[in-house]
């Protein structure tokens with residue numbers, strides 16, 4: 138086995154992304170003194186081969202910014218991205234092909250003026266995936282992978298439901314035979330019943346194709362039965378990483394705990410509001426001193442206001458950026474056995 142075969146599918150180190158602000162009156166009001174917005178503030182993360190890693194956090198925490206850097210559609214301000222152990226520099230055709238993205242809105246990757254067959258054929262020819270004589274057969278194979286029949290080849294994207302369009306967008310991403318899929322909230326816009334079928338599809342594709350998947354969601358419940366591991370993001374930082382079952386049974390960051398407690402449950406009397414999140418996250422123009430979660434944390438003390446906790450190893454395969462990760466482990470959880478997908 139070579140070094141690159143042992144390397145994670147993707148690895149990011151010290152990734153930051155800042156946006157400089159405009160000079161309009163609105164941006165001056167929003168920035169409250171600072172001239173840059175920090176969307177990512179030192180992110181370290183690895184996507185292992187063949188795993189589904191969930192990336193979870195509230196809107197604005199930096200998830201899409203990280204996804205865009207991973208597929209090369211924007212560059213980081215600092216830090217590195219490695220693909221198969223090789224630092225990704227200027228994106229060449231081959232590295233672009235191997236990391237594909239699926240979006241929340243499948244319309245953004247499906248040209249509404251082209252039939253499904255034309256969309257797939259265009260990609261297969263552009264990337265020389267199969268000989269021209271096999272393009273139709275390959276298109277039908279791709280549709281089969283996402284649970285669709287050959288008769289949709291002559292239809293336009295507008296003729297499909299949201300769930301079917303997402304299947305087509307996934308088929309499109311798979312056409313160039315990637316080894317990594319970055320899925321940015323691919324079920325957030327779908328009905329709950331449809332969400333479950335798309336989640337099943339991701340699980341099947343991972344198993345059948347050996348794909349490595351970074352699955353982004355703003356809600357933890359969505360990823361509970363899909364992800365092998367979960368990374369929790371808050372205000373541009375990863376604050377906890379853990380195998381999924383351990384994260385749910387013993388969260389070691391109060392923000393993770395709050396996300397778990399906010400999952401709707403069928404069991405009456407299980408609600409615990411101690412960790413309930415108040416209001417919106419702080420502005421990324423004005424990140425709080427010390428631990429960035431302290432203004433919303435029920436465990437915060439003076440030490441938390443003064444010290445910015447690093448993401449540290451707290452056990453086998455577990456990382457937390459909380460000064461009280463051990464104390465949190467002693468606070469019992471509500472019953473999490475009867476969770477349901479969010480409405």
Ligand SMILES: Nc1ncnc2c1ncn2[C@@H]1O[C@H](COP(=O)(O)OP(=O)(O)O)[C@@H](O)[C@H]1O
Pocket residue numbers: 156174175176194195196197198199200201202203421
């Ligand atoms: N192109 C951009 N210019 C300025 N600010 C941006 C840009 N893209 C994202 N942001 C800001 O960066 C932060 C993170 O955004 P984003 O990565 O979209 O978060 P998420 O996907 O978790 O909702 C937000 O405060 C957002 O407003």
Ligand code: SF4
Pocket residue numbers: 390391392428429430431434435436437438441446458459460461462
């Ligand atoms: S370091 Fe302190 S404020 Fe930050 S999450 Fe942990 S307990 Fe809360």
Ligand SMILES: [Mg+2]
Pocket residue numbers: 200201202321
């Ligand atoms: Mg987003």
